[in-house]
Amino acid sequence: MSFLTLFIIIPVLTVIGILLCKNHMQVKWTAVVGMSLQLITAIVLIFLFLAERRAGNMAEILFIQDNLWYQTLNIHFFVGVDGVSVAMIGLTSLVVFAGIFASWDIVDLPREFFTSLILLASGVFGFFISLDLFTMFLFYELAVIPMYLLIGIWGSGPRHYSAMKLTLMLMGGSALILLGILGLYFNSAPGGGPLTFDLIQISKVHIPVETQRFLFPFLFVGFGVLGALFPFHTWSPDGHASAPTAVSMLHAGVLMKLGGYGCYRVAVFLLPEAAHQLGWIFLILATIGVIYGALGAVWQKDLKYINAYSSVSHCALVLFAILMFNQTAMNGAIMQMISHGIMTALFFALIGMIYGRTHTRYINEMGGLMKVMPFLAVAYVIAGLASLGLPGFSGFVAEMTIFVGAFQNADVFHRVATIIVASSIVVTAVYILRVVGILLLGKIRNEAYEMITDAKWYDKISVVALIFGITVIGIAPLWLSDMITQGLGPIMQKLLSAAPMLH
Amino acid sequence: MLIMRHELLLVVITVILMIVEIFLPNTEKRKIILPAILLMAAVTVIGFIPGTPGILFGGMYQSTALTIMLKNILNIGVLIVFIQSVDWLKQEQNKEKISEFFLLILSTLIGMNYMISAGDFLMFYLGLELATIPIAALAAYERLKEKSAEAGVKLIFISALSSGILLYGLSMIYGTTGTMYFTDIAPLITGSPLQILAFIFFFTGMAFKISLVPFHLWTADVYEGAPVNVASYLSVISKGAAVFIFTIILYTVFYKIAVLWSEVLYIITILTITVGNLFAMRQRNLKRFLAFSSIAQAGFILLGIIGQSQVGMTTVIYFVLVYIFSNLGAFGVVSIISNRTGKETIDDYDGLYRTNPNLSLVMMLSLFSLAGIPPLAGFFGKFFLFTAAAKQGYYILVLIALINTIISLYYYLLVIKAMLLNNSDRPISYFKSDGYTRIGLLICVAGMVVVGFASSVYEMVYNLSFGLY
Numbered sequence: 017m018s019f020l021t022l023f024i025i026i027p028v029l030t031v032i033g034i035l036l037c038k039n040h041m042q043v044k045w046t047a048v049v050g051m052s053l054q055l056i057t058a059i060v061l062i063f064l065f066l067a068e069r070r071a072g073n074m075a076e077i078l079f080i081q082d083n084l085w086y087q088t089l090n091i092h093f094f095v096g097v098d099g100v101s102v103a104m105i106g107l108t109s110l111v112v113f114a115g116i117f118a119s120w121d122i123v124d125l126p127r128e129f130f131t132s133l134i135l136l137a138s139g140v141f142g143f144f145i146s147l148d149l150f151t152m153f154l155f156y157e158l159a160v161i162p163m164y165l166l167i168g169i170w171g172s173g174p175r176h177y178s179a180m181k182l183t184l185m186l187m188g189g190s191a192l193i194l195l196g197i198l199g200l201y202f203n204s205a206p207g208g209g210p211l212t213f214d215l216i217q218i219s220k221v222h223i224p225v226e227t228q229r230f231l232f233p234f235l236f237v238g239f240g241v242l243g244a245l246f247p248f249h250t251w252s253p254d255g256h257a258s259a260p261t262a263v264s265m266l267h268a269g270v271l272m273k274l275g276g277y278g279c280y281r282v283a284v285f286l287l288p289e290a291a292h293q294l295g296w297i298f299l300i301l302a303t304i305g306v307i308y309g310a311l312g313a314v315w316q317k318d319l320k321y322i323n324a325y326s327s328v329s330h331c332a333l334v335l336f337a338i339l340m341f342n343q344t345a346m347n348g349a350i351m352q353m354i355s356h357g358i359m360t361a362l363f364f365a366l367i368g369m370i371y372g373r374t375h376t377r378y379i380n381e382m383g384g385l386m387k388v389m390p391f392l393a394v395a396y397v398i399a400g401l402a403s404l405g406l407p408g409f410s411g412f413v414a415e416m417t418i419f420v421g422a423f424q425n426a427d428v429f430h431r432v433a434t435i436i437v438a439s440s441i442v443v444t445a446v447y448i449l450r451v452v453g454i455l456l457l458g459k460i461r462n463e464a465y466e467m468i469t470d471a472k473w474y475d476k477i478s479v480v481a482l483i484f485g486i487t488v489i490g491i492a493p494l495w496l497s498d499m500i501t502q503g504l505g506p507i508m509q510k511l512l513s514a515a516p517m518l519h
Numbered sequence: 520m521l522i523m524r525h526e527l528l529l530v531v532i533t534v535i536l537m538i539v540e541i542f543l544p545n546t547e548k549r550k551i552i553l554p555a556i557l558l559m560a561a562v563t564v565i566g567f568i569p570g571t572p573g574i575l576f577g578g579m580y581q582s583t584a585l586t587i588m589l590k591n592i593l594n595i596g597v598l599i600v601f602i603q604s605v606d607w608l609k610q611e612q613n614k615e616k617i618s619e620f621f622l623l624i625l626s627t628l629i630g631m632n633y634m635i636s637a638g639d640f641l642m643f644y645l646g647l648e649l650a651t652i653p654i655a656a657l658a659a660y661e662r663l664k665e666k667s668a669e670a671g672v673k674l675i676f677i678s679a680l681s682s683g684i685l686l687y688g689l690s691m692i693y694g695t696t697g698t699m700y701f702t703d704i705a706p707l708i709t710g711s712p713l714q715i716l717a718f719i720f721f722f723t724g725m726a727f728k729i730s731l732v733p734f735h736l737w738t739a740d741v742y743e744g745a746p747v748n749v750a751s752y753l754s755v756i757s758k759g760a761a762v763f764i765f766t767i768i769l770y771t772v773f774y775k776i777a778v779l780w781s782e783v784l785y786i787i788t789i790l791t792i793t794v795g796n797l798f799a800m801r802q803r804n805l806k807r808f809l810a811f812s813s814i815a816q817a818g819f820i821l822l823g824i825i826g827q828s829q830v831g832m833t834t835v836i837y838f839v840l841v842y843i844f845s846n847l848g849a850f851g852v853v854s855i856i857s858n859r860t861g862k863e864t865i866d867d868y869d870g871l872y873r874t875n876p877n878l879s880l881v882m883m884l885s886l887f888s889l890a891g892i893p894p895l896a897g898f899f900g901k902f903f904l905f906t907a908a909a910k911q912g913y914y915i916l917v918l919i920a921l922i923n924t925i926i927s928l929y930y931y932l933l934v935i936k937a938m939l940l941n942n943s944d945r946p947i948s949y950f951k952s953d954g955y956t957r958i959g960l961l962i963c964v965a966g967m968v969v970v971g972f973a974s975s976v977y978e979m980v981y982n983l984s985f986g987l988y
Binding site for chain 1: 830887892909921924
């Protein structure tokens, strides 16, 4: 049994533990223990992985476990990781860990809340370690469904509407993915032999270009829905705004990354020719998404909506970078996923904490929070600076890499797109600084806020863990970027070999 | 005689129950419940002992490993229906006619077994009638309720009509081939106009039984009028049996005109899924809701039949098995709530989770399984159905079906929303369900969880199935 199976076993055991608990406190502590174990396992995994690489083990996939599941259809339980998935697993476990502490205040049905939250997390973990398209799809859907309950029961605002919209749109995306997967499956053995869902095996097969052109839109749009591809992003602002804190964190921080990861891991990797031919359409959409999200964030007055739109913008940047089809940009895309994942989780955690104290999310009703809650305010400034890409934080590394990579494509179309997207940084600075100015500085506008207390211990754990993540990547990004570069190797090879056939 | 083991066992327990019934005084009829369930459980277990395949009555009756398995699946379903019905049967108004429920269901089950084992159209028709007519009596079981009587009458009229059409088709097949035996007919099917007409009539007759659009109009009314447990029997067991034999006949008798029937099925599939789903969205009464949802599910089953391959048939059988567990889970919850409180609409379920968490949980899992959400068995069933259809290159059909799964998810979520998300001033108050109901629901949940993960179930079905090529 591979080490990776732990990432599914631990959440399942935690859920069982939670169901056996007697009261609120036991539920919370079981969740904490489970997810701390998960975080430790993830850190151990990162070290083990780096050690293997340093020892010269350059296999494409490490820690493989391959069990035959459905013999007739050749479905395997096939798990393994490369550098990218290791990074994503690290991100997920950090965000889930912080999310548990950020939802310490849940009073209503805590057992159900933590069960759904951890089920969601197990879906995400399963997705990142799967190498079999069937199990990948299974975990993908498993990650989406608990969202309905999480937003619907514990959310705020028009939560029923948002939950339904989000679930149906994401499941609509997964319907497209399913069709794409079936298409891949039935083209996985052109020379006869057993059909397979095995991602690695399919990547070694050459699928006819016409078939690729048919399947690529299904897969890219399908995953793109979750990655907030314009114009399929509309579930995201509503969903984020209505979701409870931990769910917003997990959703923007991790779940949306499933979309970006799927886009490059399945759509671009397995269908490289079609990606080259049809990529421009999605590149335009991604460019629109970046600008649209950033401008949307400027207009909003609700803190959660601001961050939801900023997430749309940042996730579109990931897709934009993936569609540049070169090593540097692709590297930046993964960095951006991780950096944005931690950063946005931090944002949503802070917003949840602020809302829990002020009971409003409208920035105009608040002000001068720096005076009453210095800890949270400083953390907010850090998150904001990371978000607008200040050197020293993860955001800078990611965005810099993306734009350097994007600029390598010298034709007019790519140049124009790059310049447009790069200008979004300015817009980002506008909305971040605007919020910081109104929310944290200035006079206290509401006398009731004088009585507000600063962060509790559990808030601090959550916040500090995330800030730690941002700064580690910001200050020492090399190990991460090396890991990602090696992980991207086979994918880039395949993409480059597909490219000349075009011109 | 061991070849006919399943049928004979059922006949034996029917006779035993009949004799017991005679000696029970009117006030003591309840005492038949436990023996009936135990006997059925014994039959189910014995059914799993590997039997001898063989042919009886010169080929009219044939027993193969496949038919034995199909009968076992039906037995399991009937056993669950029996267990779930206890709470309802114990009610005051039913106290004099408890035994009739078991006797009638057992006789329909015998009919279904003969139908599945049929080797010629006469035996098939005999089984079909035996499987249909007692259900009409069951639908009218609560005879003092106007709606129940109406359901019974509707069902008998519809089955008479569909049987008539079916028989007309069969007579034309006999006219063109001169035989009623499946094996003799198959090579003689040439696709002549008369045979195509005959096939269409046969198809129409079966479509009524499986309630495919546009022959579905009776379904919602009958389900609504009939007692919940009868409706669940109707939607799961009798539909499942009809699907089994329909698949077998299409694959063994009409395989030469597969091009023709796959085109027919293509259109009917799209119609059935879409219409079933669109109507289900508008329903507020849960029985009608489940009726339309079961129509849509039947449409999904057709995706497997249209697959024409061994994988297709396997998936049809597998999906019916999954569907038995999922739908009976949902019907079980509706039934117990309807018995205890008389409430049957979705709005009544507002806030159910706060008062009856376990029932809501079972209902949620069942609906998720019906909607095809992992890790429940319904997900595997749906995925394999799509695989079977895509294998034949029906990508457009699969896409339409996939869009429909989203629609179906929407209305399943409406029920879940009522139970978990909505709050109500007057929710259904807490009640303790009896042991039988709990066991019944537990079997359903276990089935939904285990059947998906245990790939051996699928492999077992696969080894016994066959395809056109």
